[in-house]
Amino acid sequence: MAILGDLFIRFNKHLETTDRHKDNSLKTHYYKATFDKLFQSVEELLRQDADCRITTISKERGEIAVEMNKPFPCFVIVTIVSVRAMETAVDFTISSDKFSPVGIYPTLRKRILSLYERIDQLHTLVKPIKNM
Numbered sequence: 001m002a003i004l005g006d007l008f009i010r011f012n013k014h015l016e017t018t019d020r021h022k023d024n025s026l027k028t029h030y031y032k033a034t035f036d037k038l039f040q041s042v043e044e045l046l047r048q049d050a051d052c053r054i055t056t057i058s059k060e061r062g063e064i065a066v067e068m069n070k071p072f073p074c075f076v077i078v079t080i081v082s083v084r085a086m087e088t089a090v091d092f093t094i095s096s097d098k099f100s101p102v103g104i105y106p107t108l109r110k111r112i113l114s115l116y117e118r119i120d121q122l123h124t125l126v127k128p129i130k131n132m
Contacts, residue, residue: 014095015108026109028089029116031123035062035082041122042078042090045115052076071107072098078115087126090119 019028031038039059046052046066056065064078074096081089092112098104 012103012105013097013108014093015105015112016093017091017112023109025113025116028091029119030083030087030089030126031119032086032126033088033123034086035080035088038088038090038119038123039064039080042080042119045118045122046078068111071111072096072104074098074108074111076111076115090116092116 015026017026017028021027033041039062043054043057043064046054046064051068051070053067053069054064055067056063058064062080062082064080066076066078068074068076074094077093079091079093081091083089092115094108094112096104096108
């Protein structure tokens with residue numbers, strides 16, 4: 001039954017990172033940085049990406065909404081939350097209306113992982129908190 005579930009996940013058009021995600025690479029990433037510094041660097045990272053257009057920035061809520069054009073149109077919300085004095089979490093929610101006969105979940109996943117990798121180059125990654 002699990003194989004059938006894994007097969008159908010390919011056709012999901014929505015992906016969200018969380019602390020308790022089954023896929024370890026899609027778990028929330030924690031960085032050794034202040035909220036302001038991390039928020040500013042993620043915003044700058046997205047502004048420099050030619051495929052991204054920032055639509056909304058809400059520093060009070062810790063959210064940046066972005067429209068991405070490649071490899072197909074999708075909408076991303078980046079959530080940045082201060083956990084401790086020098087520990088800040090980053091989560092992504094990505095979705096698309098596009099349909100693909102082979103499924104778009106792997107492409108959405110790849111896009112989130114590439115964003116995490118770019119943030120990892122700028123900030124020190126802290127080990128994620130163990131699931132309770």
